[in-house]
Amino acid sequence: MNQPWSNGRVGMTGLSYVGYTQWAALSTNHPALRAIAPRSTNTNLGAAQLTPGEPEWGFYFKYVMDFYAVNDLLAHEEDYDWSRRPLVNAFEDAVEQMGVRPPAMDMHLSVTPPLRRFPEGHPLDAKPVPVLLSLGWFDPYCRGEAMRDYHAMTANPAWRPLVHLRLGPTDHDDTRLDDRPAAVEHQGSIDIPLLTPEQIRAWFDGELRFFDRYLKADADVEPLPPVEYQLAHSSEVRHTGSWPPPEVTRRVLHLSAGPDDTNGNLVSRRDAAATAVSWVHDPDKLVPTATNLWSLLVAEWPDYRATTDRDDVLAFRGEPQTEPLELAGPVTFHGTVTTTGPEMDLFAFLLDLEPDGSARFICRGQQRLTATDPTEVTMSVGEAGYVVRPGHSLLLMLCSSDYPDFIPLTGTRERWWFATSMRATTQTLEIGGRAGARLELTVL
Template identity: 25%
Template sequence: MNMLRQRLSRWIQARVLQGVVPGPHDIAIRKNLRVPMDDGAELLADLITPLGDTDPQLPTIVIRGPYGRSGPVANQARALAREGFPVLFQSCRGTWGSDGVFTPQIDEQRDGIATHRWVRKQPWCTGSVVTYGPSYMGFTQWAVAGKLQNEDPANAPDALCLLVTMPDFGAITWDNAAFSLRNALGWTQMMDRMIHRQLLALALGQLRPDGKLRKAFDALPLADGDRIANGRRVHWYQDWVAHERLTDQYWTQQSHTASVPDVTAPVFMITGWYDIFLPWQLRNYAQLVEAGRSPRLTLGPWGHISRGMGAPTINESVSFLREHFTGAPSTRVAPVRAYLTGAEHWHDLQSWPPPGTVTDVRYLQSEGGLATELPEGGTTRYIYDPADPTPALGGPSLQPNSGPVDNTAHERRDDVTVFRDEPLGAPVTVAGEPVARIRFRSSQPSADLFVRICDVHPDGRSMTVCDGIRRIGSIGSAATDPEPDADGFREVEVRLWPTFHRFGSGHRISVQISSGAHPRYARNPGSGEPAVSAVTLHRATQEISHDTPAPSRIDLPVWSS
């Protein structure tokens, strides 16, 4: 029977983690270990250990997350154990049998620290302890690593494997002051169903569009979204929509960005060009480099839950850990591996962005062009109506379909403006964070600027490359809003998602501007009222200036390989 279970487990792993060859070890699982916290709560964990002779130099791996101890991440934990690593997989406070109430992000530092101290005292601990995991399981790593390194280095992680993650979920919840509605409310519905064990509704929600969630996306005020999606209030969602300022203590208490440079342990990062956390993860990478660390980074053609990321995640994590703890030879020729979209091949780089990028300034022309020459002036106008909000088309999300989409039909909308250059005579490679600087005026007190770069193919397809948003005139943006000039125009800087993309010869670079991407971001009612309670929608006339001395433009980081 045990042999049959092992074979079945290996078969499931091979199916779920495509491209991962199960390691040589069979595994044993001790379920529901009770890990004591400092306040007396006990969190449940499963211990997955390899059977047979293993290398005693291999570290013990700790994974902490709220999504249960079965499913895709459990398969990753078992894959690591089959490679010889003992793995402790723990459910966060208030989830899957662990004591307490789940309040996202708030308790992870204290609970993580207590867990690390407990693990090192266990007889099965190999002596070294590392952390691993994607998304929220990455946040739980950042929550403890820097603080322990500063205050209790003997219990700090000896290495971190950080996968599609970041240390400050407030920054993505209110992305440049725009509320990330689709992710925030969709995740809230999913987690609330998990906590209340509504497993059938949870499963159906993964298989087909959820009518309640679609209705909730359109709800006003925003505070009603959780009630419509879930049939009840969810305390953390209410906190999220009520705290627009990232400087509020609610958000600062759960941000671990400042402690990133304190992490001295080896770090491996993996992410994708279409991941929801990409900009912040690359800024964390830059923090580590600036602090003199040597993080390893892989950037692939993936979204947040792309199946194609499974094999690189496991294989590269295992290689990274073996290299650092057993002296195995490195499998990398450079610290950074990055997939060049458009050309569809990998590059080995010494750093990110790659050395040698230069800023290529392209000006938005009043007649819809995009050129290196200064425009002759003029204004581009469009109407934004939050009662019929500009819809989101693709873009990074918690869904599997986050990759490039064709924007051709979308760009025909009256509330979307498009600026295109002439067909390129030679390829152009953009590597880094493009920055749009739009001289902008709205007839309403508050407005959003959503900017997207597209690759227009010779056959007419306008395919997404990257995008970004910025809100002005709101409670959350007040401290950073640019001042208007005498004509009421503000130079609004919009930083776009990082990209590594080659525009081929004959292709055209296109810049798309609108004032929303609903429901990816909650529509801006226009009034500047608190988002939690605003219900009245205000139609807005938006204007983009092409007049000197500061005409609207986009700065492209161009790389010559």
């Protein structure tokens, strides 16, 4: 700032945790900070529950255990043993190996409220500065809460003209769907994509223009659009004044009874008769997370077809598309559910069922519910930016676990971290009739 080459105007950029540090810096109202360009992050990054009322994320726990404690030098062969009972013992073993007990471990496992995240006030309550927020359709960890940040800013007249949003077909590590297959580096059981210099430079194209305008105050630089987006399976980069685009419409698909207890249909008209379908949440037979590493959804590009065939999963299939269907905005699930347990987790995955039978990720949502009596649910299934191509079908998958990305319920009132005994529970969903479950899409 005091260097002869500096005009005293500071900007920040970076991905994930480095993106989060920008929000932290903004919360201090430092006068030199004039613009930020956070990518793949949000103001609540690292919380056990990113959004209140959702299941607890599990994967980040190993980050606070070894990566942030001993710079990822813990000598475990591949991963923690997520099958341990109680699970906390797997991490106690890691503490013994490291010779240090990370303070964050006990903070996350405690029922005591955590330390105040922003001691000097929330960043969105700070003096507004220009923001270029870049998010990927295939980053379900960060994007949901980041979109809440975006809508909070654009609802505030002081922030609205300074906010620029970029949305594209990338995962958390900025691997683009268009760039698959890419070269990989083998690290244990995980293949890490190797990005080319051109791909890395592409991250910063829009950011350099953003900083030229707001830090250099270069009036010759054309203003960035309020929103720039590219749908998955489309080469077109589009500009609009807000998100979702003002020209979108709503489309409703109803869940309909199918050929057996776990397979149904997505239809435009609801069944006249009300029926109920059920599935079991068995803590000894959990639905597995589809990726080896949560941040590499595009790089790994998993096929969910084996998951949709499980007997503890419900799958509702739409008719094949005769023309492209452009999804551009929120996807919402509405239904009435009941559980035989004290609580239930509901996971909803919207998938692209391809002609060869493979099922690919479009978006996802999850919620933790107290539903011992019939309970109406309105649940976000995330934000979709996806072209469902001709011959492809939409598939909605419902289940009650996604492990180890999420810490599951035990079927009792014990927390998974400390539990040694589990109990299976049954979840029931109403379909058909006036209260039947339905899926609400935002389409162009």
